[in-house]
Amino acid sequence: MIPLSVPNINGNEWQYVKDCLDTGWVSSAGAYVNKFEEAIQNYTGAKYAIACMNGTAGLQVSLNLARVSSNDIVIAPNLTFVATLNSISYSGAEIVLIDVCEDSWQIEVDLLQKWLENNTTTRLVDDKPVTFEKLTGKKIGAIMPVYVLGGFLDVYKLVEICSSYGIPLIEDSTEALGSFKKGKHAGTFGLTGVLSFNGNKIISTGGGGMILTNDKQIAVRAKHITTTAKTDPINYFHDEVGYNYRLVNVLAAIGVAQMENFESILKRKKEIDALYRKELDGIGDIIFQQNDPNSDPNCWLFTFRTKKMRALLNHLNNNKIQSRPFWTPMNNLPMYKNLRYINDNNISNKIFKDCISIPSSSNLIISDQHKVISEIKNFYK
Numbered sequence: 397m398i399p400l401s402v403p404n405i406n407g408n409e410w411q412y413v414k415d416c417l418d419t420g421w422v423s424s425a426g427a428y429v430n431k432f433e434e435a436i437q438n439y440t441g442a443k444y445a446i447a448c449m450n451g452t453a454g455l456q457v458s459l460n461l462a463r464v465s466s467n468d469i470v471i472a473p474n475l476t477f478v479a480t481l482n483s484i485s486y487s488g489a490e491i492v493l494i495d496v497c498e499d500s501w502q503i504e505v506d507l508l509q510k511w512l513e514n515n516t517t518t519r520l521v522d523d524k525p526v527t528f529e530k531l532t533g534k535k536i537g538a539i540m541p542v543y544v545l546g547g548f549l550d551v552y553k554l555v556e557i558c559s560s561y562g563i564p565l566i567e568d569s570t571e572a573l574g575s576f577k578k579g580k581h582a583g584t585f586g587l588t589g590v591l592s593f594n595g596n597k598i599i600s601t602g603g604g605g606m607i608l609t610n611d612k613q614i615a616v617r618a619k620h621i622t623t624t625a626k627t628d629p630i631n632y633f634h635d636e637v638g639y640n641y642r643l644v645n646v647l648a649a650i651g652v653a654q655m656e657n658f659e660s661i662l663k664r665k666k667e668i669d670a671l672y673r674k675e676l677d678g679i680g681d682i683i684f685q686q687n688d689p690n691s692d693p694n695c696w697l698f699t700f701r702t703k704k705m706r707a708l709l710n711h712l713n714n715n716k717i718q719s720r721p722f723w724t725p726m727n728n729l730p731m732y733k734n735l736r737y738i739n740d741n742n743i744s745n746k747i748f749k750d751c752i753s754i755p756s757s758s759n760l761i762i763s764d765q766h767k768v769i770s771e772i773k774n775f776y777k
């Protein structure tokens with residue numbers, strides 16, 4: 397089977413993990429956590445990077461950092477991986493879904509703006525704008541857009557909207573390590589951005605996450621509450637309900653080694669993407685995801701639209717080419733089907749019905765990629 401998206405472990409991972417095992421520094425303290433945070437900080441340009449257990453935990457903590465409560469509303473896209481919504485559910489806030497764009501598959505920022513204009517009112521609280529929904533009186537506690545497949549949303553416009561309405565922006569950039577727009581890394585535009593190092597991501601620590609922020613107070617609190625909110629190195633005194641969401645040293649060690657190879661991993665991802673785009677352009681009814689021309693996405697997982705998605709999926713899987721459909725939209729899942737959903741044409745559901753992801757691991761060998769391409773061409777003959 398040619399796998400869809402698997403880790404690429406061919407650097408110092410063994411050596412650094414062995415170092416942890418040899419020295420006994422396997423758990424919640426040790427030098428690799430700091431080193432991994434520094435590597436991500438340097439690469440992304442975020443002023444602070446705080447490692448945590450996984451991306452979902454990073455998003456959950458981010459909502460706490462934004463002081464989102466169960467009386468608030470958090471707006472999130474209908475087309476995302478379920479963890480985005482789960483992280484909001486943990487806060488107890490009401491989730492309001494929003495549709496995505498037909499071409500980029502990213503959050504529809506104009507639709508969001510229109511909804512805010514028509515449905516909310518903004519007041520100054522302690523000299524800062526705060527926005528409330530007219531219907532329920534609830535505060536808009538945060539907006540959590542997703543960088544779908546590492547591509548860029550209209551983030552500059554979103555930042556403008558968030559700052560004029562006083563709404564914290566929490567970027568689900570879990571898929572976007574290596575994605576830049578005008579030199580600025582995904583996840584560094586809002587209050588926080590979150591990365592994931594899950595097994596299928598562009599780099600992996602097995603499981604892991606990182607909270608990015610440019611705000612020192614937020615960074616200090618992020619570290620504090622992800623490490624049980626302990627105030628003293630010796631005494632067991634904790635000043636709030638914290639989380640045990642640390643990334644352990646042995647996993648951070650893998651992350652350090654992965655980051656040492658990141659440029660070559662990213663380069664391979666872009667080559668894979670370019671070859672698929674060249675070879676599959678004009679084949680059958682294939683439509684590619686459109687990328688913002690001012691952005692430099694990480695090309696994490698090659699995904700395209702076709703009306704024959706189900707048949708192609710079966711054809712590829714039957715030919716030992718691992719392929720997957722897109723995420724079921726959130727409003728089709730039992731626990732989220734009754735959420736309010738801002739949309740004109742329910743684009744998310746159209747995209748979901750058509751999308752298929754194909755092998756894109758950074759260690760995909762060229763002959764295997766040509767096999768994928770020729771099976772797709774055979775299918776449409």
Ligand SMILES: Cc1ncc(COP(=O)(O)O)c(C=O)c1O
Nearest residue numbers: 450451452477479480570592594
């Ligand atoms: C869009 C999105 N959000 C959140 C997550 C959660 O990240 P993690 O698996 O590290 O918890 C993922 C990845 O798994 C994701 O793709």
